[in-house]
Amino acid sequence: MHFRKFWRYGKRKKEVSKPLELPCEIEAIRQKALRGYHLEQVLWGKILLDSIYVPADPETAIIWFRMAAQAGYGPAHNMLGRCYYFGWGCAQNYQQAIAHYTLAAELNDDWGRYNLAIMIMRGIGQAPDLPSACALFQAGTQAGHAKSMNVLARFYEEGWVVSKDRKKAIMLYQQSAQKGDYRGQHNYAVWLAEQGHIEEAVTWWRQAVPQATLDVLHAIQDVTQHLKHNSIESLRNIVDEKINSNKNTIKLR
Template sequence: MSASSAQAITPEHLHNISTEELKRQLASDPREAVQWIKALAEQGEPEAQALLGQAYLDGHGLQPDPRQARIWFRKAAEAGHLFGMNMLGRAYDQGWGGPVDHACAAYWFRMAASQGLDWGMYNYGHLLLHGLGVEKDELQAFDWYNKAAELGHAKSLGVVGRFFEEGWLGEKDQGKAFDYYRRSAEAGDFRGQYNYALMLLERTQVGDALHWMRVALINAHLAFSRTMAANLLQHPHSALRQVGMEALHKCAQQGDEGDVYTYAKRLLSQQDIMSLSLGRWWLRCAARQGHVQAQQAVLRYIYLS
C-alpha cells in the first residue's frame, strides 16, 4: 500500500472490514497495515486512533513510541472510544509516554467501567483495592470486579475468588473461591489456573491439579513464572516441586543471566548424573552471559577437573 492509497481510505473501510481481514493484514505486512490505520486515525476515526495507539505501544509495524501511544489513546478516549479510555488509563497507571498519575488513571478507568467495559471495571477495581489515585475501598472494588466477572472477564473471576478465599470482606468461603477459580481457569487466566490447581490438590485431585498447574505455567508471563518456581519448589508435594523445576527451566530460557544461574544451581544440587551434567551446561551459559558467580564457579570446575 502506498502513502497516497492509504490517504484515500475512508472511515467506511474500517467499519466494513471484518476482524479476520484486519488480522490478516496486520499479520501479513504490519508496516503497510499500520499506514492504513494511521490514515484513518488522522481522519478522526476513534477505532483507528485506538489501534494506532496500540501499534505505537507495541512497536507493531513502526518504531515503539509510548509518547505517541498516549497521544492517540487520548484522542480515541476523548472521542468516547471505550478501549481508548481504558488504554489511556493504563498509560497513566503504568507511566507509558509520560509520568504516572493514578488519579487520571482512575478517571479514565471509571469512565470505561461505567459504560460497560470489563477491562475498565477490572482496572478501576484494582485502584480501589489498593488505594491508588482514589480512596481505598475494598467493598466498591469487589463490586467492580464482580460486575466484570459477571461478564466472564477471566482475571476478575480470579480476583473475586481471592476475595472469597482470603475472606477480604468477611468470612472465608472456600466453595465459592473454588468455583470462581475454576471459571477463571477455564476462561484462560494463568493466576486463576494456578489457584485452581492448588485448590484441586487440597481436594486430592492430583492429576487435575498437575494439568492446570502446567497450563498456568504455559500461559504465565516471566514474572509470574518466577513466582511459580519459588513457591512450587518449596511445596511438600513432589509432583508440584517437579513443576517448579519446569518453571525454573522456562525462566532460564526466557529470562536473564540470573535466571540461568538459578536454574543451574538447582540442577547442580541434585544427585543424579544427568542433572549434574545439565547443571554444568547451564552454568556455562550463565557465565557466557556475564553472570559473575557463574564465571567463578566455572573456573572452579575447570580447576578441579
C-alpha cells in the same frame, strides 16, 4: 573515487529514511485508524507503545488513544489510564489514571473496570475501599471477565467484605481458569493438588505457564516442590525454563 563514496553514502541515507514497510494486517490497522475507526485507533496506539513493527513511540500512542477516547470509546480511556498509571509517554499521574479508568468503567469496558478496582482495592492514588472494589469485581464477573473472577474468588476465600465461602471461591477460580486467566489457573490447580488430583492440577499449571508472570511462576515452584507425581518433574523443568527466559528478556531490555 570520491564521487563513488559520496554516492554510496547518499544512497544509505535515503534507505534509512524510507518509511517502514509494515505487514499487511498491521498496515490495515493503521489505515483504518487514519480513517477514524476507534478500535483500530486503540490497536495502532498499542502497536506504537510496544511492538516489533515500529520503534516505540508512547507520546504518539497517547494521541491515538485520546482521539478514540474523545469519541466515548471505553477501551481508549482504559489505555489512557494505563499510560498515566505507568508513565508511558507522559508523567505518571494516579489521579488521571483513576479518572480514565472510571470513564472506561462507566462505558462498560471490562479492563477499565478491573484496573479501577485494583487501584481502589490496593489504595493507589486514594484510600483503600474494599466494598467498592468488590462491587466492581462482581460487575466484571457478571460480564464474564476472567481476571475479575479470580480476584473476587480471593474475596470469598479470605472473607474480605463478603462472608467467607470456600466453595464459591473454588467455583470462581475454576471459571477464571476455564476462561484463560493464568492466575485463576494457578489458584484452581493449587486446590486440585490439595484434593489429591495432581494430574489435573498439572494440566492447569501447564496452561498457566506461557502467560504467567514471575511471581506466579515462583509460586508454582514453591507449591510443587514437595508433590510426588510422574508429571511434576517435567512441569518444574518447563517452569524453570520460563523463569530463565523471563530473566534473560529483562536483562536484554
